[in-house]
Amino acid sequence: MFEMSKFSLEGKIALITGASYGIGFAIATAYAKAGATIVFNDINEALVEKGMEAYKAEGIEAHGYVCDVTNEDAVNELVAKVEKEVGTIDILVNNAGIIKRIPMLEMSAKDFRQVIDIDLNGPFIVSKAVIPGMIKKGHGKIINICSMMSELGRETVSAYAAAKGGLKMLTRNICSEFGEHNIQCNGIGPGYIATPQTAPLREIQPDGSRHPFDQFIIAKTPAARWGTPDDLMGPAVFLASDASDFVNGHVLYVDGGILAYIGKQP
Template identity: 75%
Template sequence: MFQLDGKVALITGAIYGIGFEIAQALAKAGATIVFNSSKQSSVDQGLASYQKAGIKTHGYVCDVTDENAVKKMINQIESEVGTIDILVNNAGIIKRIPMLDMSAEDFRKVVDVDLTGPFIVSKAVLPSMIEKGQGKIINICSMMSELGRETVASYAAAKGGLKMLTKNICSEFGSANIQCNGIGPGYIATPQTAPLRERQQDGSRHPFDQFIVSKTPAGRWGETSDLAGPAVFLASSASDFVNGQILYVDGGILASIGKQPE
């Protein structure tokens, strides 16, 4: 029930990190992988990385916030690869700026990529899923779909909205045998978070590293590989009666108030 043979999976922005890991997991389960990025150089980088990993992929240049470009890309994918069975809305950005210092333009940019983008791409793939009588949409949410934190007002607003978009797609298209769920990663060890995990000159942990590890019942940062199993589950027939849910892969942070200071 976890096999994806014959399925076409589009993972947006899957050049590296979480998207790349999810794409590899779906490929190993048998899916044909399609990805996009807004720049040709990034697409070329992604194609090289997948080739190195032994995975055949199809890469397209497309900005997920451009509705006409997305429609064109989906039509091209359907013509060249096949209709999309699995969509993973992974493309996203974050701007860590204190709210009082953030411009409305920067706020809108984050919401446009992280929330409007998934709406546009989902809208583009849904007609073929409805016609086929099945489909899987996985939105990459965040713990910030539930929590707030300083400097991430736009990101938290977008990811909170993405949680509710997930539930609404479920409500509107569940009767068409389309399941829309989300994955909410916790703090994941990626190249982007590496500076926050570097040892200090005296050998101690970075203060933010200490903070995250102390807040996480698992006592560690997550690895991108921790997201592979949940992604395959939500993309496969194993989750055919799971709809409108957010699966938080966070080592237990959202379940815990944290440790008492010693």
């Protein structure tokens, strides 16, 4: 018989990378409200302090650490420290990431590698560090923050699309390799989300019209709006909870229907 308690994260320890703000912060907040203990990292002390203040304002007692997810030694030290100070990680959300919007012919190999390193190698490194603890515990949840660019291409995002496409396949491979240990690895693919970073793309123009990119997104989205970080909370809790124990290797697209829609006829 199904029980709503299956959605509870009570007693679970969740590590959300790059969760000082934005999507990672929203997911961590949802996990805390579902009962989880929150651990997060960011690239420098200033961002960790910013995150700690934000969690405190929400009444959440989070544990923040400085760590570069592309540094394997630093990640291993982080996970060992978390296990010692907080406990073994039950839930990992690979959220840390960057995007560089540069036309392919103008993009240097160095810039391409940096995006791949953070958005794809980072999740590999952090997952590799937490999986042994999950195997010992007999369960674990890994959620990779994928993207619609895991499925689609678009001008200026060659590195990001390559990384997120690779992350989709890493998600499937972790499922394949560790499913027998009761570890579920799934992805969330956000659509276009209204955050401070995308605010300039949604500004009303001097003539009162929408920004051209805003018009483009609204026209391409059956929901006729941008998503919000809150829209990701329910799916993230589901994939971290016992309610999703037989869901593995799946990417859940939270995109208002963009991927299902060919667009309006001109």
